[in-house]
Amino acid sequence: xxxxxxxxxxxxxxxxxxxxxxxxxxxxxxxxxxxxxxxxxxxxxxxxxxxxxxxxxxxxxxxxxxxxxxxxxxxxxxxxxxxxxxxxxxxxxxxxxxxxxxxxxxxxxxxxxxxxxxxxxxxxxxxxxxxxxxxxxxxxxxxxxxxxxxxxxxxxxxxxxxxxxxxxxxxxxxxxxxxxxxxxxxxxxxxxxxxxxxxxxxxxxxxxxxxxxxxxxxxxxxxxxxxxxxxxxxxxxxxxxxxxxxxxxxxxxxxxxxxxxxxxxxxxxxxxxxxxxxxxxxxxxxxxxxxxxxxxxxxxxxxxxxxxxxxxxxxxxxxxxxxxxxxxxxxxxxxxxxxxxxxxxxxxxxxxxxxxxxxxxxxxxxxxxxxxxxxxxxxxxxxxxxxxxxxxxxxxxxxxxxxxxxxxxxxxxxxxxxxxxxxxxxxxxxxxxxxxxxxxxxxxxxxxxxxxxxxxxxxxxxxxxxxxxxxxxxxxxxxxxxxxxxxxxxxxxxxxxxxxxxxxx
Numbered sequence: 001x002x003x004x005x006x007x008x009x010x011x012x013x014x015x016x017x018x019x020x021x022x023x024x025x026x027x028x029x030x031x032x033x034x035x036x037x038x039x040x041x042x043x044x045x046x047x048x049x050x051x052x053x054x055x056x057x058x059x060x061x062x063x064x065x066x067x068x069x070x071x072x073x074x075x076x077x078x079x080x081x082x083x084x085x086x087x088x089x090x091x092x093x094x095x096x097x098x099x100x101x102x103x104x105x106x107x108x109x110x111x112x113x114x115x116x117x118x119x120x121x122x123x124x125x126x127x128x129x130x131x132x133x134x135x136x137x138x139x140x141x142x143x144x145x146x147x148x149x150x151x152x153x154x155x156x157x158x159x160x161x162x163x164x165x166x167x168x169x170x171x172x173x174x175x176x177x178x179x180x181x182x183x184x185x186x187x188x189x190x191x192x193x194x195x196x197x198x199x200x201x202x203x204x205x206x207x208x209x210x211x212x213x214x215x216x217x218x219x220x221x222x223x224x225x226x227x228x229x230x231x232x233x234x235x236x237x238x239x240x241x242x243x244x245x246x247x248x249x250x251x252x253x254x255x256x257x258x259x260x261x262x263x264x265x266x267x268x269x270x271x272x273x274x275x276x277x278x279x280x281x282x283x284x285x286x287x288x289x290x291x292x293x294x295x296x297x298x299x300x301x302x303x304x305x306x307x308x309x310x311x312x313x314x315x316x317x318x319x320x321x322x323x324x325x326x327x328x329x330x331x332x333x334x335x336x337x338x339x340x341x342x343x344x345x346x347x348x349x350x351x352x353x354x355x356x357x358x359x360x361x362x363x364x365x366x367x368x369x370x371x372x373x374x375x376x377x378x379x380x381x382x383x384x385x386x387x388x389x390x391x392x393x394x395x396x397x398x399x400x401x402x403x404x405x406x407x408x409x410x411x412x413x414x415x416x417x418x419x420x421x422x423x424x425x426x427x428x429x430x431x432x433x434x435x436x437x438x439x440x441x442x443x444x445x446x447x448x449x450x451x452x453x454x455x456x457x458x459x460x461x462x463x464x465x466x467x468x469x470x471x472x473x474x475x476x477x478x479x480x481x482x483x484x485x486x487x488x489x490x491x492x493x494x495x496x497x498x499x500x501x502x503x504x505x
Contacts, residue, residue, distance in 0.1 A: 008087040010051060020084075024048070024077040029147040033090055034315070039078035039147065045308065046077040052087035055080045099124050099138050100456045104265075106133050106464040111195035111243070114183060115459035116176055117258065118201035118209060119143060120152055120282065121306070121315075123175065124456055127183040128463060130195070137186035139179040144171045145208065151282040151303050152204040152254070159214045168208045176209075177239040184241065191241035199247045200459045202256035202283060203227060210247055221484065223253055229471050248462060248470050252479025254298035259285045260474055261458025266421050266451060269294060269473060273418040274410070276403070277454070278441070280305055280427040284399045287477070288406040288417070295410055297480040299402035304395040305347040305426045310388045312381075314344035316425065321345040321382055323431070324352035332356060334379040342379045347426045353378050354392055355434035358498055365498045367393050396440040397496035402482060403442070404491050409480060420447055423454040439499045 005022075008015040009031055018027050025039050025046070034045045041060035050073040057070055058079050065074055073089075109130040116125040120143060127137040145168050149155045159165035176199070184191055199209065203224055207214050210230040217224060227250035234242030248257035259279060262268075268275050270291050277287040284301040287294055307313030307320070314320050318338035327333035334349070336342045345353065357363045362370055367389045369376065375383040407413065420443045422428065432448040435441045441448060462470060482488045 005082050006085045007082060008052075010087060010089045018082055020082065022082045024080045024082060025147055027082065028077050028088075028090070029142070029144070031090065033077055034150065035078055035147045041076055041079055043309070044076070045150070047074050048077045048080075049073045049089035050075060050086065051089055053084050055086070099126065099140065100453045100460070101135065102265075102452070102457050104133070104457065104461055106461065108132070109195075109464060112136070112187075112189055112193045113196040113198070113460075113463035114180055114194065115456055115463060116179070116197065116199045117261075117453060117456040117459060118172065118176065118199055118205045119258075119455075120155070120202065120205060121146055121150065123179065124453065125176070125179045125183060126456065126460065127187045127189065128460060130463060133460070133464075136189065137183045139182045139186070141175065141179065144175045150306075150308055152202060153218075153300075155204055155208070156214050156218050159208065160218045165208065165211075165214055169211050172205070172209050173237045173239075177237060180239060180241060194241050195243040196463050197242050197245040198459045198462045199245075200257040200261040200455050200462075201247070202258055202285075203250045203254050204256075205258075206230070206247055206250055206256055217254070221481065223481070224250065227252070228474075229467065231467070244467070246467055248459070249474040251296050251474055251477045253481055254283050255285050255287075255296045255479060257470075258455035258458075259287060259296065260470060260477075261456075261462065262421075262423050262451075262454035263287060263294070263473070263477070264458035264461045265454035268421075269476075271418075274412055274416050276417045276420045276443075277423060277451075278399065278403070278420065278427065279423040279454075280399065280430070281424050282306060282308075284395075284402065286399070286402045286406055288403070288410055288412065293410075294477045295406050295480055296477050297402050297406055297482050299398040299482055301395040301398045302391065304350065304391040307344065307346045307350070309391050310345065310350060311375075311385050312344045312383065313350070313388070314346055316346040316348070316429065319343035321349035321353075321379060322429070324349055324356050324378060326356055326360065330360060332378055336379075342382045345378060345382050345384070348430045349378075350384075350388070350392055351396075351430055351438060351440065352434045353384060354389065354498070355431075355437035357384075358437060363389060363498070365500050367496075367498060392438070393496045393498070396438055397492050400439055400442060400495035401488060401492040404495065405482060405485060405488055406480060408487075414443055417443060417447065419449055421449050421451040421454065423451050425453075428452050437499070439495065439497070442499075 004017045055075045148158045229249045230247040232245040250256045279285045282303045287296040323335040428450045432445040
């Protein structure tokens, strides 16, 4: 018996050898197989189909997969090991990772700088010439930690409950160090010219990268004991190059330095009129205010906007339904990414579908199906269930409630906000009219500005400023803890409903 086995992936056409007995969770993640629940057999996100070879059926798989799925060869990769040669079917991962090429004002400096957006799901880094702010190279990747949980709380649970924080810290430090090497090679740059590296991310990513105990983030009141600027030397991180390295400070609770960077990117702290920044993701962060003062909060929107916990949900990748419109005869018309047959629905498609179904009267403002069917077909074989609609209501209700609470504490009304910046991949692609139809954002569509990767843009701006400037900015932003706000639960319940045609909730 040989010490290795060969795995072939369809339709990718990739083939490689791994040591016999290797967990598929470890070897398939780089090829786009998702592990939303962190490999705990609580979802179907890591399904692969056995075309050649054998993967035994475990009790966990019998609990999650139907007899028909098991008979067809589907298995949960998180509970399988490669004990023999295998040919597996999996969907190709071609999700676009948002980078940034937006111009911004800066004061020229000598040397090179690197900005890194340490996202829960994806990483993106850019190498800049600090004399011109020109981007010399870009590197993107899936966050290697994601095989241990798709959302921040799954990641915290893995770190705290399973005592694996050191593993997660080593993963992200090693991966970002490798990305720096990749950038320098792509940009044909001398490592000695690299003078500054700025990293930003949410509070959990901040803690995991910096090696700060995540335990306080796992229990009430969910407040970190240390969330300020964290400086490093390259040798501390195991990097071969780096210069001055700093992870920017968080703003409080689960509002991280990615939102601080977003404030910098849209100049919210220098505006004479009230503005709003919303980063739509698993953990939705919101900032409202102007130069006169800023309020921020985070709200657990859940992963529905990224396709998780939706029966046929997926990230914005090839085969995902990304747009839904009314079709002929009261039906639906859909666009899939990659112009291929649909295999799932991503966040923007989910919001569109709900908006269209509301307008067609197929779901009520309370979220109930008006017919007797257990699911509504969007485009064969992709359908939405009653539970899918409820997950969307939970997610959109959390965001809308957070906005209402901040507006109330600011003494502002929705009409007072001059512009609303939607950040992140989902915020960049969601149809703003559909978002308003379902009550996700209750602002006039003409005031909503899809803003892309504001975290990366703000990190690039920070390369040109003195490190101490951002601790001062962070201290001037007031954090509102929604879980201890007496009005939040009532507002949340109200905002879970879809608006009526008159706009009432």
